[in-house]
Amino acid sequence: MRRALRLIATVAGVAIVAAFLFAWSGIYNIAASRGHWLISRLAIQFAMQSSVRTHAMGIDVPPLDDAALVERGAAHFQGSCALCHGAPGVERNPVARRLIPEPPPLDRKVRDWKTRELFWIVKHGIKYTGMPAWVALERDDEVWAVVAFLEEMPGMSGETYRRLAFGELADAGTTRRELLEGERTGEHVSACARCHGFDGRGRESGAFPDIAGQPAPYLLRALREYASGIRPSGIMQPVAAELSDAEMRRLADHYARQRPRGGADLRGEDVAAGRAIAAHGVPGRGIPACNDCHGSRAAADYPRLAGQYAQHTIQQIMLWRQDARGRGTYAEIMGPIAERLTDAEIRAVAAYYASVNRDGDAP
Amino acid sequence: MKGWPLALLVAAIAGGCGGKPEHVTAGDAAMGREVIAEAGCGVCHEIPGIAGARGRLGPSLAGLGNRRLIAGQLPNRQDVLARWIRNAPAFAPQTAMPPMPLDENAARDAAAYLARLR
Amino acid sequence: MGGRPFTPLGLLLLTGGCGGMQAVLAPAGPDAAAVRPLSLVLFTGGAVIFLMVMGLAAWAILTRPERRRWLSRPGAIVAMGGIFPVATLTALLVHALLLTEWSGGAPAAADTPLRIEVIGEQWWWRVTYLDGDGAPIVETANEIRIPVGRPVEFVLKSADVIHSFWVPKLGGKRDMIPGRVNRLTLAADTPGVFRGQCAEYCGGPHTLMAFEVVALPPEDFDRWLSAEREPARAPAHDRATQGQSLFLAHGCGGCHRVRGTEADGVIGPDLTHLGSRRRIAAASFPMNQGTLAGWIADNQHLKPGNHMPSFAIFSGVELRALAAYLEGLK
Numbered sequence: 001m002r003r004a005l006r007l008i009a010t011v012a013g014v015a016i017v018a019a020f021l022f023a024w025s026g027i028y029n030i031a032a033s034r035g036h037w038l039i040s041r042l043a044i045q046f047a048m049q050s051s052v053r054t055h056a057m058g059i060d061v062p063p064l065d066d067a068a069l070v071e072r073g074a075a076h077f078q079g080s081c082a083l084c085h086g087a088p089g090v091e092r093n094p095v096a097r098r099l100i101p102e103p104p105p106l107d108r109k110v111r112d113w114k115t116r117e118l119f120w121i122v123k124h125g126i127k128y129t130g131m132p133a134w135v136a137l138e139r140d141d142e143v144w145a146v147v148a149f150l151e152e153m154p155g156m157s158g159e160t161y162r163r164l165a166f167g168e169l170a171d172a173g174t175t176r177r178e179l180l181e182g183e184r185t186g187e188h189v190s191a192c193a194r195c196h197g198f199d200g201r202g203r204e205s206g207a208f209p210d211i212a213g214q215p216a217p218y219l220l221r222a223l224r225e226y227a228s229g230i231r232p233s234g235i236m237q238p239v240a241a242e243l244s245d246a247e248m249r250r251l252a253d254h255y256a257r258q259r260p261r262g263g264a265d266l267r268g269e270d271v272a273a274g275r276a277i278a279a280h281g282v283p284g285r286g287i288p289a290c291n292d293c294h295g296s297r298a299a300a301d302y303p304r305l306a307g308q309y310a311q312h313t314i315q316q317i318m319l320w321r322q323d324a325r326g327r328g329t330y331a332e333i334m335g336p337i338a339e340r341l342t343d344a345e346i347r348a349v350a351a352y353y354a355s356v357n358r359d360g361d362a363p
Numbered sequence: 364m365k366g367w368p369l370a371l372l373v374a375a376i377a378g379g380c381g382g383k384p385e386h387v388t389a390g391d392a393a394m395g396r397e398v399i400a401e402a403g404c405g406v407c408h409e410i411p412g413i414a415g416a417r418g419r420l421g422p423s424l425a426g427l428g429n430r431r432l433i434a435g436q437l438p439n440r441q442d443v444l445a446r447w448i449r450n451a452p453a454f455a456p457q458t459a460m461p462p463m464p465l466d467e468n469a470a471r472d473a474a475a476y477l478a479r480l481r
Numbered sequence: 482m483g484g485r486p487f488t489p490l491g492l493l494l495l496t497g498g499c500g501g502m503q504a505v506l507a508p509a510g511p512d513a514a515a516v517r518p519l520s521l522v523l524f525t526g527g528a529v530i531f532l533m534v535m536g537l538a539a540w541a542i543l544t545r546p547e548r549r550r551w552l553s554r555p556g557a558i559v560a561m562g563g564i565f566p567v568a569t570l571t572a573l574l575v576h577a578l579l580l581t582e583w584s585g586g587a588p589a590a591a592d593t594p595l596r597i598e599v600i601g602e603q604w605w606w607r608v609t610y611l612d613g614d615g616a617p618i619v620e621t622a623n624e625i626r627i628p629v630g631r632p633v634e635f636v637l638k639s640a641d642v643i644h645s646f647w648v649p650k651l652g653g654k655r656d657m658i659p660g661r662v663n664r665l666t667l668a669a670d671t672p673g674v675f676r677g678q679c680a681e682y683c684g685g686p687h688t689l690m691a692f693e694v695v696a697l698p699p700e701d702f703d704r705w706l707s708a709e710r711e712p713a714r715a716p717a718h719d720r721a722t723q724g725q726s727l728f729l730a731h732g733c734g735g736c737h738r739v740r741g742t743e744a745d746g747v748i749g750p751d752l753t754h755l756g757s758r759r760r761i762a763a764a765s766f767p768m769n770q771g772t773l774a775g776w777i778a779d780n781q782h783l784k785p786g787n788h789m790p791s792f793a794i795f796s797g798v799e800l801r802a803l804a805a806y807l808e809g810l811k
Contacts, residue, residue, distance in 0.1 A: 402769065406771065406772045406783060407771060420774075420775050420779045421775075456798070458797050459778070459801060460797075461770035461801045464769050
C-alpha cells in the first residue's frame, strides 16, 4: 500500500514539475493566428455549451414582443456588439474575426440557443473568450431588450436593421464607417442622436426616454452619474464614459435647448388619479406632491416629468424599488418616496405626466 | 532637611520653564465642554468627550489639538479657533459652517476644550 | 447633547430625578405635585419594609432556635404576612385611586382650560391649538407653549402607532392610541421649560422623540399665540432670500408648511415659526444655523430611519442660505 502511494506521489510530483517546465519553456504556441487544435476546440465548446445550459436553468423569460424593447436592444447592439458579431446587412469586422474563438455571426447563430440561454450569455459574458459581461449587472431589463432584438434578428433585412439601429441617422446616407469616424472625432451629438434623436424626443416610440428641454444641470448630472457608474446602466455607461466633461456640458446644453415634448392625448381614471397625486401627494403615506420637485418651477437639478413617456417613468420608479437606480445623494431623497408608491399609483402618475405639457402643470 | 529654601527656589524657577507659551488668556476647557454640548456642535462634528457628538457633515475634531492648521488654512491657535467658530464664512466663504451664536468668552472656552483634544 | 441626563452625575437616578427640566421629583404643576407624596411614601415605605423583612430574615437565620421560635407562631404569620400587607396595600390603593381620579380627568369647572390637540407621529409631535369650540386656531410642532396657572387639556391622538405623552414635571403619562382620543389635563405653577418625551416604544428613533413645554406668564402667552398665528416673516436679507428660493425649488414644501408661502405640505412639521423654537428635530438638538444645516444635510445619520431624507445635495453656501432662512422664521 505504502509503495503504491509513494509511486503515485512521485508521478504526480514529476507531472507538476514537467507541466511547469513546459509552460516556462514557452514551447506551447499561444498564437491566435494558429487557432486551436480540433480536439481543444471541441472540448472547450462542449464545456461552454453545457455550462450555459446548466446555469440558464430556472431563468424566467418575460414577454419580449414589445417593439420598443426591440428598438432599444437594436440601438445598443449597433454601438456595442455589431463590431464583433456583425448585423443584418453588416459584415463582421475582419479584426474581430481574428479573435479566438471567433465571435459568431449572430443573425445566423442565434437560433442555436434558447432565449434564456441568450439572456445568460449577454448578461454574464463567457470566460476564455472576448465576450464581456453586461456592464451593469443590476439591469436585467436592459439585457432583456438586447435579447428581444436577438430573437428578431434571424431573417431581418438590412434595411429594417438600419432603421432600428440608426433611427433618424439611417437616412443620412452615411456608411457605418463614416458614422464611427464621426463618433470618434467628437461629433458626439450624432452619437447620442442615434437613439435620442437630435431633438431629444427619443424617436417618439417610447424606446428611449424624452430628454428634450430637460434642465441642463440635470442632464449633466445624469451623464456624470452614468459615466461613473453611480447610476447603473449597461447601455449608457459605455457611452457616457467616453465623454469628457466639456463634451458632457455641450450635450447637456444642446438637449436643454430643445423644445419639450407636449402631452399625449390620454384620458381615463389613471390620468385623473395621477393628477391628484402629482398635485397633492398622498400625505397619509408620506408621499409629497410630485410637482413640488418635478414641476416646471422646481430646481434645475431635478428632472421635469411632463411629457415623459409613461413606460419610461414607470421603469425608473420600478428601478428605485429594486434598488437598481443608483446610490447617489439624490437617490437618498427619491428612493424612499418611490418605495412608498403602490403599483397603481405609479401607473397613474406616469399616465398623468405623459398627458401634460410643461407649462400645463403649474403646482 | 537643610537647604530647602534653595530647593524651593530652584523648583519655582524650573516650574516657570518649559511648556508652550500661551499667546492669549486661555479659556476654561471645562466650561468649553458645556458650551460645545449646548451649541450642538456634535450635529456636524465628531467630538471626543461630548455625548452624542458623532456628526459627519464636517471633519472629526478628534486630535484637533495636534493639527497645525484649522480647516486647512488658518494657524491652529486658540484665539484664531475662537474667531473661526464665531464666523467661519469670513475666513472660508464656501464653507457650510455658519457663524455660531457664541459670545467671545464662550468661543474662547470652546476653543480651549478643543485645543486639549490630542 | 441633551444636557442633564447625559452627565455622569445625572446618570444617578436619584439626582436625575431631583433637578433639571425633566425631574419627576421636582414637580412644577399640581398633578405632578399630587403624585410626588405617593412616590415618596412608596419609596420610603418600601425601604422601611425591606429593612424590616431583612431584619426578620437575619433574625430567623442567625439567632438561637429558642429566640426565633415566635416567628413561626400562627399569630405572627397572620399578623405580619396577612394583616399588615393587606392594610398597607389597601391604604395605598385607595390613595392611588383617588389620585388617578384627580389628575388628568375632567378639568375643574372653575377655569376654562386651554385645549391643545397633540398628535403623536413617527417621530415628532403635531401640535394644534384649539378654540373654545374645538376648532383649530394654529398648528405648530414639537414645542408646546402654555400659560402659567391655567389648566391645559391635551387632546391626545396618534397618526400611526401607539405613542405616550409624558411631561414628568407636570404630570403622569397618557398613551396616544390610533383610533382613540385620550385626554390629559395638566397645569404649570411656575414659568419655565419642562421637557417631555414619548413614553411608549414606537419603533425606530423613538428615543429621539422628545418635546418641550414652555410655560409663560399669561400675557406673554397671549402675545406669543397671536404672533404664532401670523404667517411667516419675509426673509430679512439676501442670504435668507436665497434660502427661501432653495427651500421652495427643492421640494421642501412638499412635506413642510410655511404659511404665507406656496409651501403647504402636511406630511412633516409646520415650519412657519421654526426660528422661534428652542430646539429642533423633536427637541433633539438646539436651534441655531449650524444645527439646521447639519440636520438638512445628514439627518439620516443623526436620527436614522426618520421620515425626512438627508439632503446632501447642497453646497456649503446653499446650506448656509437655507439655515439662515429657517432660523429667520421667527
